[in-house]
Amino acid sequence: MNEYNFAYLDEQTKRMIRRAILKGLAIPGYQVPFASREMPMPYGWGTGGVQVSAATLTPKDTLKVIDQGADDTTNAISIRKFFQKTANVEVTEVTKDATVIQTRHRIPETDLSDEQILVYQVPIPEPLRFLEPSEPETRKMHALEEYGLMHVKLYEDISKHGAIATSYAYPVKVEGRYVMDPSPIPKFDNPKMEMSAIQLFGAGREQRIYALPPYTKVVSLDFEDYPFEASKAEHSCELCGSHDSYLDEVIVDDTGGRIFVCSDTDYCSSQQQIIKEAV
Amino acid sequence: MNAHAFEGGFANPPQDGAFAFRAIMNAIAKPGTIFSIQGGVPPTGLSTAAGSVILTLCDPETPIALMQSADNEEVRNWITFHTGAPIVSAADAHFAVGAWTEMMPLKQFRQGTPEFPDRSATLIIECEKLEQSGAFLRGPGIKETNRFSLPNLEAFQRNSELFPLGVDFLFCAGSQVAGLPRTTKVSEV
Numbered sequence: 010m011n012e013y014n015f016a017y018l019d020e021q022t023k024r025m026i027r028r029a030i031l032k033g034l035a036i037p038g039y040q041v042p043f044a045s046r047e048m049p050m051p052y053g054w055g056t057g058g059v060q061v062s063a064a065t066l067t068p069k070d071t072l073k074v075i076d077q078g079a080d081d082t083t084n085a086i087s088i089r090k091f092f093q094k095t096a097n098v099e100v101t102e103v104t105k106d107a108t109v110i111q112t113r114h115r116i117p118e119t120d121l122s123d124e125q126i127l128v129y130q131v132p133i134p135e136p137l138r139f140l141e142p143s144e145p146e147t148r149k150m151h152a153l154e155e156y157g158l159m160h161v162k163l164y165e166d167i168s169k170h171g172a173i174a175t176s177y178a179y180p181v182k183v184e185g186r187y188v189m190d191p192s193p194i195p196k197f198d199n200p201k202m203e204m205s206a207i208q209l210f211g212a213g214r215e216q217r218i219y220a221l222p223p224y225t226k227v228v229s230l231d232f233e234d235y236p237f238e239a240s241k242a243e244h245s246c247e248l249c250g251s252h253d254s255y256l257d258e259v260i261v262d263d264t265g266g267r268i269f270v271c272s273d274t275d276y277c278s279s280q281q282q283i284i285k286e287a288v
Numbered sequence: 289m290n291a292h293a294f295e296g297g298f299a300n301p302p303q304d305g306a307f308a309f310r311a312i313m314n315a316i317a318k319p320g321t322i323f324s325i326q327g328g329v330p331p332t333g334l335s336t337a338a339g340s341v342i343l344t345l346c347d348p349e350t351p352i353a354l355m356q357s358a359d360n361e362e363v364r365n366w367i368t369f370h371t372g373a374p375i376v377s378a379a380d381a382h383f384a385v386g387a388w389t390e391m392m393p394l395k396q397f398r399q400g401t402p403e404f405p406d407r408s409a410t411l412i413i414e415c416e417k418l419e420q421s422g423a424f425l426r427g428p429g430i431k432e433t434n435r436f437s438l439p440n441l442e443a444f445q446r447n448s449e450l451f452p453l454g455v456d457f458l459f460c461a462g463s464q465v466a467g468l469p470r471t472t473k474v475s476e477v
């Protein structure tokens with residue numbers, strides 16, 4: 010016996026996580042407590058997402074892992090290698106070829122299908138946490154659907170900055186009931202959350218799992234006179250020229266030179282390929 | 289304890305459990321759509337699907353209630369040997385197995401609490417067959433509408449009115465499974 014159990018976790022742990030995922034799907038947006046395990050990586054590196062992926066993967070899956078949209082960053086590469094080693098699954102960088110996509114802080118630009126599963130890494134699952142530090146209190150607020158404090162926070166944004174300044178982890182209301190943290194995705198990605206794929210959220214340190222079945226209604230909180238805006242940098246990608254993908258600002262020299270490039274590396278390279286073939 | 293109790297578990301638990309869980313997750317995430325599930329070979333009284341659900345999700349932490357049609361010595365021994373789940377009465381059960389009529393009234397099961405709505409029962413309902421026809425389903429997991437052969441409408445309507453409390457359903461027949469979480473709105477048209 011010198012091999013890992015399939016997908017690293019023991020079967021008892023997977024059953025516990027699987028039960029939490031099912032209750033999460035049955036109560037969209039509600040945070041299900043689960044007995045998060047120590048993983049062979051530090052908290053903050055996606056231990057929640059990794060546990061959800063481990064409980065979800067089958068030997069036939071093809072896994073893609075992205076970190077801020079990129080397949081080739083340390084976090085994405087090490088999680089991909091982790092599952093290659095422990096679950097022996099196929100891996101890919103191409104969004105449409107993947108059946109399970111684990112993501113840190115982005116939703117891929119390419120629309121996902123109803124055959125795909127998107128697993129989010131979540132640092133702080135409780136959207137009310139920075140407004141109310143007590144867990145028993147926030148739990149009661151969710152039970153009573155008492156979300157006034159969140160609207161006050163957004164209102165204070167407007168009174169201070171003239172607009173809702175929250176630009177990532179922008180709170181959403183799920184099926185008109187639970188206010189949910191979409192994880193720190195840019196608010197540009199919020200409208201994409203009403204999608205065909207199953208979305209699972211795992212917070213390892215905070216020991217919470219939540220979920221959205223396909224086509225679940227997800228509304229970004231706003232005001233009639235200050236409607237929600239899915240904003241991005243007013244540029245186009247320096248590499249592929251795309252106008253409608255989410256952009257990262259990259260500093261390229263020590264004299265203040267900067268460019269904007271797609272944060273989704275797979276989308277950017279496929280756009281570049283299309284341009285190359287057209288020439 | 290007869291010999292059969294030791295047989296009929298997953299041949300390869302990590303892989304069979306992973307495939308079975310994918311079917312169950314799809315069933316709950318896409319209410320009313322039928323998925324294939326297998327791997328478990330339970331004794332008389334349980335379908336392949338119900339047996340596979342139990343092997344995938346149940347262990348010593350999840351008390352199970354066996355309703356009359358699923359309650360016999362063989363099933364008890366099989367569940368105890370393969371999962372270690374305690375057999376309990378409906379009020380304490382995390383999972384319950386049996387025919388639809390035996391599940392009535394639904395309020396005999398754990399419904400969750402306002403602060404912990406997840407602490408609610410999942411009912412595994414044995415059916416003659418599952419069909420993609422009959423009642424109209426709407427809600428999370430369904431693009432517009434889906435259709436499914438529900439044994440009743442009123443009980444499911446009352447259950448969904450309790451949201452976020454309530455119970456969730458897995459319908460089993462042969463090696464097929466379909467799900468109905470508490471969020472699904474059911475109607476005749």
